[in-house]
């Protein structure tokens with residue numbers, strides 16, 4: 001069996017595969033690791049055949065949709081997943097055949113309604129149902145401490161105590177544990193009485209995860225995060241250094257339009273000498289009058305280099321094939337002491 005654990009901060013994801021058939025699955029993929037999963041699969045000589053989410057994640061961005069689309073393979077989730085993109089919905093008792101490795105589905109609601117654990121040979125992928133030294137929280141959307149009690153004490157903890165557990169999160173540097181170890185030492189599992197367990201889960205005061213609303217929006221809809229949108233735009237456009245823009249501006253180059261895409265107030269307060277102004281929000285509306293020559297070289301800039309990257313991608317899509325984005329923004333430009341117009345008092 002092929003097995004790799006990939007951590008992204010506290011998020012744990014896994015590549016599990018079958019040597020004989022060269023087929024693999026990725027469990028709980030994180031969007032920043034897409035190339036790593038593909039590289040690991042290539043390294044082991046296997047093809048990723050399934051992309052599986054153990055539940056709807058609220059604290060990180062799932063790669064299930066983009067990875068499954070890139071590879072042309074099913075995105076797998078429990079049938080109760082609210083996301084529209086899973087193309088293979090599974091239920092309690094189903095088995096996902098990863099070549100000769102079988103992943104048996106246990107529906108384990110509690111952390112979320114759609115939570116599942118996957119049992120494979122000597123191990124179980126517990127998602128956020130059971131963590132090392134903790135359990136998943138039950139205070140996020142569709143969480144329910146009563147259901148978590150049943151999923152743990154009525155199902156997961158009744159499995160073979162020797163099974164290794166691999167959770168979707170670990171913030172303390174652990175990589176693996178066993179059911180036996182967790183039964184003995186996991187503080188939350190010491191509350192074996194339902195009412196005490198539920199009371200404990202209800203009174204945990206946990207801070208909300210970072211990016212909660214954005215992660216739920218992306219994971220439940222299959223949309224993209226702001227960071228992904230920016231990364232995709234940045235991958236489509238070339239950049240020009242601030243030194244180069246300054247040199248060209250000072251040489252009075254007349255074949256380069258320095259385009260400020262910020263709002264009017266920001267432009268009026270100080271811009272790169274000689275810059276033209278076309279706010280990002282009006283780009284598509286005014287582009288025909290403002291930039292009649294599609295062969296012109298354009299370098300777009302904003303305050304931090306993000307909006308200008310989006311603007312440059314839009315310009316290129318519209319046919320301005322020589323548009324580039326400033327590698328930096330007005331903030332960094334000022335910090336370098338480069339000339340600003342009108343001159344600061």
Ligand SMILES: [Fe+2]
Nearest residue numbers: 056057058128
């Ligand atoms: Fe979770």
